[in-house]
Amino acid sequence: MRVAFDSQAVAGKQAPAVSGNLEPAEALRQLLAGSGLTASVSGNTAQVYQAAAGGASDALTLGNVNINAQTGMAGAATTEGTQSYTTGSMSTSTKLPLSIRETPQSVSVMTRQRIEDQGLSDLNDVVKFAPGVTLSKIGTDRKSYLSRGFRIDNIMYDGLPTTAGTFTLDTNAPADMAMYDRVEVVRGPTGLMTGAGDPSATLNLIRKRPTVEPQVSITTSAGSWDRYRTEIDASNKLNQDGTIRGRVVAAYEEGNSFLDYRELQRQTFYGILEADLNDSTTWTIGASKQREDKTSDWGSLPSGPNGEDLHLSRSTFFSGDWSYWDQDVHTVFTDISHRFSNGWTGKIAAQKVWANSDTFSSYLTTISPSFQTPLNLGTASGTYRTDSDQLNIDASLGGPFQLFGREHDFSAGVSRRQDKFYQRGGWWNPVPTDIFNFRPSSIAKPSIEDRNAYASRNETIEEAAYAVARFNPIDPLHVIVGGRVSWYDYDNQSGTGDYKATREVTPYAGIIYDLNDTYSVYASYTDIFKPQSQQDVGGSVLDPMTGKSYELGLKGEFFEGALNSSIAVFETIQENRAYALSPNPPSCQAQNRTCYDTAGEVRTRGIDAEISGAITPNWQASASYLLALSEYTKDRTYEDKRFAPEQPKHLFKAATSYQFSGDLSNWRIGADVLAQSSTYKRVGTGHAEQDDYAVVGLMAGYRFDEHWDARVNVNNVFDEKYWQGIPSSTGTGVYGDPRNLMFSLKWSL
Structure with a gap:
């Protein structure tokens, strides 16, 4: 929801972190806690108030503001609960929180909704269906991930890179997807984020x-x-x-x-x-x-x-x-x-x-x-x-x-x-x-x-x-x-x-x-x-x-x-x-x-x-x-x-x-x-x-x-x-x- 507010009323104030699947009124209550401000929500319309002495509330001088629930994903990185096949923000390519459109590279995301819809239980399942990458096997449990002609040798967890191991990690002991919100995929070299590796792709498990x-x-x-x-x-x-x-x-x-x-x-x-x-x-x-x-x-x-x-x-x-x-x-x-x-x-x-x-x-x-x-x-x-x-x-x-x-x-x-x-x-x-x-x-x-x-x-x-x-x-x-x-x-x-x-x-x-x-x-x-x-x-x-x-x-x-x-x-x-x-x-x-x-x-x-x-x-x-x-x-x-x-x-x-x-x-x-x-x-x-x-x-x-x-x-x-x-x-x-x-x-x- 877009929230309009009086910039003078919030000047110099610090808001606490707010996260989770919340109703708008509860989200605003947590956001404004301790600020001297309060808010009311009616349908798709919200209004912010300045709390007066004695607990009364004086309305800030605002015009009529319609707050509409957005069907878009603008700015949102977490995919859980969105029922979406895309995300609003990712930082796997550049470390900067950018939207897919703002990222100058081929990037994709396997969201929580898509993981559940297709019943993808581990990382091998995700790679099989992820855009631009290939799952290859040389044995039932000996696998490799490939992209653009090269082997993917970097897997990231919350942005921290690890080496894809032949015997122990990632491809041959694939991560169980029950733990993850999404998998971000960046195709092409990712040396800025991962350092050494092949110019293939990087998978980032969030x-x-x-x-x-x-x-x-x-x-x-x-x-x-x-x-x-x-x-x-x-x-x-x-x-x-x-x-x-x-x-x-x-x-x-x-x-x-x-x-x-x-x-x-x-x-x-x-x-x-x-x-x-x-x-x-x-x-x-x-x-x-x-x-x-x-x-x-x-x-x-x-x-x-x-x-x-x-x-x-x-x-x-x-x-x-x-x-x-x-x-x-x-x-x-x-x-x-x-x-x-x-x-x-x-x-x-x-x-x-x-x-x-x-x-x-x-x-x-x-x-x-x-x-x-x-x-x-x-x-x-x-x-x-x-x-x-x-x-x-x-x-x-x-x-x-x-x-x-x-x-x-x-x-x-x-x-x-x-x-x-x-x-x-x-x-x-x-x-x-x-x-x-x-x-x-x-x-x-x-x-x-x-x-x-x-x-x-x-x-x-x-x-x-x-x-x-x-x-x-x-x-x-x-x-x-x-x-x-x-x-x-x-x-x-x-x-x-x-x-x-x-x-x-x-x-x-x-x-x-x-x-x-x-x-x-x-x-x-x-x-x-x-x-x-x-x-x-x-x-x-x-x-x-x-x-x-x-x-x-x-x-x-x-x-x-x-x-x-x-x-x-x-x-x-x-x-x-x-x-x-x-x-x-x-x-x-x-x-x-x-x-x-x-x-x-x-x-x-x-x-x-x-x-x-x-x-x-x-x-x-x-x-x-x-x-x-x-x-x-x-x-x-x-x-x-x-x-x-x-x-x-x-x-x-x-x-x-x-x-x-x-x-x-x-x-x-x-x-x-x-x-x-x-x-x-x-x-x-x-x-x-x-x-x-x-x-x-x-x-x-x-x-x-x-x-x-x-x-x-x-x-x-x-x-x-x-x-x-x-x-x-x-x-x-x-x-x-x-x-x-x-x-x-x-x-x-």
């Missing part, structure tokens, strides 16, 4: 926050393959004034899969406290724990030696029936923010993550032809225990400032990121296997004493200082400039390969021009770097790879931010890639090592388009399209020159929901579709291929009353058979889920 008003919900789900899930979410103020608030979330999930022998059990707990230390300072502290226990294959389905499709059943499980992969992720986080009287805000945030993994599984590998097994394949086994401890600290200060008679925005900060990785275990040599007559029970569990020992330990520290400013020289023109200076130190404590990057500068620049109240055009340049460990002829570690992106686009904001659209053309380049010298110089041969030069370069060009939000008050929708043409430009490794052929050239995703009105007002329906062009993986002298495909989902919901709500989701309605991970000759093929159902029932206070 946690749910406590509310002042009581809020309780219990959701139970049951579906195909004996899958069951329960979520409990409770939030409220913890004292009469609402200056202390708390929230707890718990989720439990278990079930089987379309894969033989596959089982999964996941337990999630999340708790957060928020306290207003005074009218200007808020302290937050929270913790979460997520554990997964699963029967897991290490590898999956193979192709023929040159990529031939072996037409194996989707349910095939190529590991022992004793195989497992157990994972624990414990997180503690805190932040304290202070709002200064001049409109500036200072914030210190910290997060500590302890991630542990214990796996013992088997996989297919090539063996000597003398065994004369089909395709010369055998089954090997491995066991690994992995610990990854990450500590992130960030301190920032930002706010508006005046220059040449106009208001501008500024933010600056320092950060430190530390990752300690320790893995130990071992492997067993393969035994001959007939994959066409395979039984998991026939694979004997090896004895730990007979393994070939393995250990790896390393530590990575990245420190940085960053700053960004948004200048508004004239009303329609906005210029964003920023940069980050990073110090990167990798210490391989298990051997050689240490490397550093000192004072690595990562620039950011964007310009936005408002054509009118609806449309804006923009251009941007973003950058990122990625250290590499290869050495040149002299034995020095190569300079970091650099990734950069140029983007030119048009954005539209409709219905006061309730609907957002964008279309952009982009070029993403990664250069200084390690390139093996050929022939290998004699001095390198004498040292029994391969020498490299920074001669490699790859490029992706394409189109990125999206529309998301409310088409009508009852109709939410999101649709996105990505054209990505990736190729080697300075590295002739492959004759066809195509880079990242496992990522589609064309990627289309859409989701929609419609709430009926009138006699059918208790009903809602929805649908989603994921469609992509053909992809392939180079195998031997040929290709393993995936043709074009489309997967369709349907949803129907019914609200019985103000407390009870039911929903059913039908996924892969037409039972499309497709590779979610393209196979290789040694078994990396993973099929997408066949047709399946999930029924959900939610009770809320």
Whole structure:
């Protein structure tokens, strides 16, 4: 609601923080507490009063003011309770709280409403349907996220970056979405916010926050393959004034899969406290724990030696029936923010993550032809225990400032990121296997004493200082400039390969021009770097790879931010890639090592388009399209020159929901579709291929009353058979889920 007020009456007064789903009268009461002001609300009209002595109220001299509930999202970042497929503000791209239209980069959001409508239980589900990104698998529990030709290696939690781990974090122990309000997606390099990484994209998971008003919900789900899930979410103020608030979330999930022998059990707990230390300072502290226990294959389905499709059943499980992969992720986080009287805000945030993994599984590998097994394949086994401890600290200060008679925005900060990785275990040599007559029970569990020992330990520290400013020289023109200076130190404590990057500068620049109240055009340049460990002829570690992106686009904001659209053309380049010298110089041969030069370069060009939000008050929708043409430009490794052929050239995703009105007002329906062009993986002298495909989902919901709500989701309605991970000759093929159902029932206070 827009609130009009007498500027003289509020001059010099400080308002407390107000948050939560509140009625307008209660929100105004909390906002004006202790100010000597009061307010009344009648229908869609509110009026502010000056409290007189003795408790009487004298009306301020105001004209007739109509306060209308807005269907837009202007300024609102939180998506919970909005029933929207878009958001009014995000800061993942620049650290500045900007709307989607004001951000000069391709950005999207997976809102709480969309997560619930599609029944997306973890981050892997979200990535599958998020605009412009691809979920790829090389095993049932070995996954990677891809965008614009590159792997996504940075995941953020409330704006603090973490490294996506191979064994312990994010992709292979995906975050349970019960804890999160939304996931923000920024495509292209994000070096200003994350430092080192590939020029792909960044996902920022924003946690749910406590509310002042009581809020309780219990959701139970049951579906195909004996899958069951329960979520409990409770939030409220913890004292009469609402200056202390708390929230707890718990989720439990278990079930089987379309894969033989596959089982999964996941337990999630999340708790957060928020306290207003005074009218200007808020302290937050929270913790979460997520554990997964699963029967897991290490590898999956193979192709023929040159990529031939072996037409194996989707349910095939190529590991022992004793195989497992157990994972624990414990997180503690805190932040304290202070709002200064001049409109500036200072914030210190910290997060500590302890991630542990214990796996013992088997996989297919090539063996000597003398065994004369089909395709010369055998089954090997491995066991690994992995610990990854990450500590992130960030301190920032930002706010508006005046220059040449106009208001501008500024933010600056320092950060430190530390990752300690320790893995130990071992492997067993393969035994001959007939994959066409395979039984998991026939694979004997090896004895730990007979393994070939393995250990790896390393530590990575990245420190940085960053700053960004948004200048508004004239009303329609906005210029964003920023940069980050990073110090990167990798210490391989298990051997050689240490490397550093000192004072690595990562620039950011964007310009936005408002054509009118609806449309804006923009251009941007973003950058990122990625250290590499290869050495040149002299034995020095190569300079970091650099990734950069140029983007030119048009954005539209409709219905006061309730609907957002964008279309952009982009070029993403990664250069200084390690390139093996050929022939290998004699001095390198004498040292029994391969020498490299920074001669490699790859490029992706394409189109990125999206529309998301409310088409009508009852109709939410999101649709996105990505054209990505990736190729080697300075590295002739492959004759066809195509880079990242496992990522589609064309990627289309859409989701929609419609709430009926009138006699059918208790009903809602929805649908989603994921469609992509053909992809392939180079195998031997040929290709393993995936043709074009489309997967369709349907949803129907019914609200019985103000407390009870039911929903059913039908996924892969037409039972499309497709590779979610393209196979290789040694078994990396993973099929997408066949047709399946999930029924959900939610009770809320």
